[in-house]
Amino acid sequence: MISIHQPVLLEEVISHLNLRKGGTYIDLTLGAAGHSLEILERLEGDAHLIGVDRDEEILNFAQQKLENFPGKFTLCHDSFSNIREILLKQQINHVDGVLMDIGVSSWQLDQGQRGFSFNKEGPLDMRMDISQALTAEKVVNTYPEHELANIIYLYGEEHRSRQIAREIVSYRGRKKIRSTLELANIVQNTLKYRGKIHPATKTFQALRIEVNQELQQLQTTLGVLPSLLKDHGRAVVICFHSLEDRIAKHTFKNKEIWKALTKKPIVASREEMKKNPRSRSAKLRCAEKPSGAI
Incomplete structure (x- = not known):
C-alpha cells in the first residue's frame, strides 16, 4: 500500500514553470505524481507531460492516478540523467519546462x-x-x-x-x-x-x-538541460539538502546559459511546514534559458 503525501511547494512550482498553452513539460522525478497531477490540471491546448521515475512500483501507481488525462501524458521507467535519450524515444527535440524534485520520496521512506x-x-x-x-x-x-x-x-x-x-x-x-x-x-x-x-x-x-549516484545524476542532468529546453524554457529544481542545492545554485550561476529567476532559494511557508513537515528542508531554485543560449 502506497501512502500519499502532499507535493512540496506546489503553487511555487506551478508559478515558476510558467505553463504555456500547447507546451511540453517533463517531470523527471514523478514519484506519486502530486506535482504532475496539478500540472495536467492546468495544461491547455495540446500540451503534453512526460513523467519519469526509476521506481517501477510508484510509476504504476502514478499511471492510475493520472488516468483521467488520457493522451495528455507519457510515463517512462528510467533514470532522469537519461533525459536526452528519453526525449529522443518520444521524438521530442525540445521542451518548455522541466521539474526535478530531488531525493528519496516520503512513501519510499515509509516502506521498511x-x-x-x-x-x-x-x-x-x-x-x-x-x-x-x-x-x-x-x-x-x-x-x-x-x-x-x-x-x-x-x-x-x-x-x-x-x-x-x-x-x-x-x-x-x-x-x-x-x-x-x-x-x-x-x-x-x-x-x-x-x-x-x-x-x-x-x-x-x-x-x-x-x-x-544521486549527485552525479543531478550534475549530469543539469548539464544537458540547456540543449533540451526551448528559448525561455524553465528548469525548476527542489532540493532537500545542501549538497544538491549547491549543485543547482552553482549551475544556475552560469549567465551564458541560464538566467536565474530565484536569487535566493524559495522555501515553504510556515503554514505548509505545519501541514507537511517534509517541506521544512525544501529549497526551490528556478532558471530560464535565454534566447540563443546553447
Missing part, C-alpha cells in the same frame, strides 16, 4: 522493505531502481574502511565518519550487516547520543546517495 529508513526494520537496500545491482548492504559490507569514511563524510557531511566506518568494519568482521535497524544501532552506539535528529540520519543519507 525498501531499506531507506533507520526507523523501520528492513533489508539494507536503498535502491530507487530495484533492478540495479548495487545495494546499501553491498556498500556497507564490502567497501574498504577509508572509502566508507569518505562517503559518509562527503555525502552525509558527518564529521565523525572515520569513527563510524571503523565500527562498521569491526562489526562486519564478526557478522554481516543485513538490516536497517542493525546498521542504525551500530551508528547510534558509536556516536552515543540521540537528540532531535537521529544519529544515523547522515550515514543513511550518504549510503542512499552512493547507492543511487
Whole structure:
C-alpha cells in the first residue's frame, strides 16, 4: 500500500514553470505524481507531460492516478540523467519546462522493505531502481574502511565518519550487516547520543546517495538541460539538502546559459511546514534559458 503525501511547494512550482498553452513539460522525478497531477490540471491546448521515475512500483501507481488525462501524458521507467535519450524515444527535440524534485520520496521512506529508513526494520537496500545491482548492504559490507569514511563524510557531511566506518568494519568482521535497524544501532552506539535528529540520519543519507549516484545524476542532468529546453524554457529544481542545492545554485550561476529567476532559494511557508513537515528542508531554485543560449 502506497501512502500519499502532499507535493512540496506546489503553487511555487506551478508559478515558476510558467505553463504555456500547447507546451511540453517533463517531470523527471514523478514519484506519486502530486506535482504532475496539478500540472495536467492546468495544461491547455495540446500540451503534453512526460513523467519519469526509476521506481517501477510508484510509476504504476502514478499511471492510475493520472488516468483521467488520457493522451495528455507519457510515463517512462528510467533514470532522469537519461533525459536526452528519453526525449529522443518520444521524438521530442525540445521542451518548455522541466521539474526535478530531488531525493528519496516520503512513501519510499515509509516502506521498511525498501531499506531507506533507520526507523523501520528492513533489508539494507536503498535502491530507487530495484533492478540495479548495487545495494546499501553491498556498500556497507564490502567497501574498504577509508572509502566508507569518505562517503559518509562527503555525502552525509558527518564529521565523525572515520569513527563510524571503523565500527562498521569491526562489526562486519564478526557478522554481516543485513538490516536497517542493525546498521542504525551500530551508528547510534558509536556516536552515543540521540537528540532531535537521529544519529544515523547522515550515514543513511550518504549510503542512499552512493547507492543511487544521486549527485552525479543531478550534475549530469543539469548539464544537458540547456540543449533540451526551448528559448525561455524553465528548469525548476527542489532540493532537500545542501549538497544538491549547491549543485543547482552553482549551475544556475552560469549567465551564458541560464538566467536565474530565484536569487535566493524559495522555501515553504510556515503554514505548509505545519501541514507537511517534509517541506521544512525544501529549497526551490528556478532558471530560464535565454534566447540563443546553447
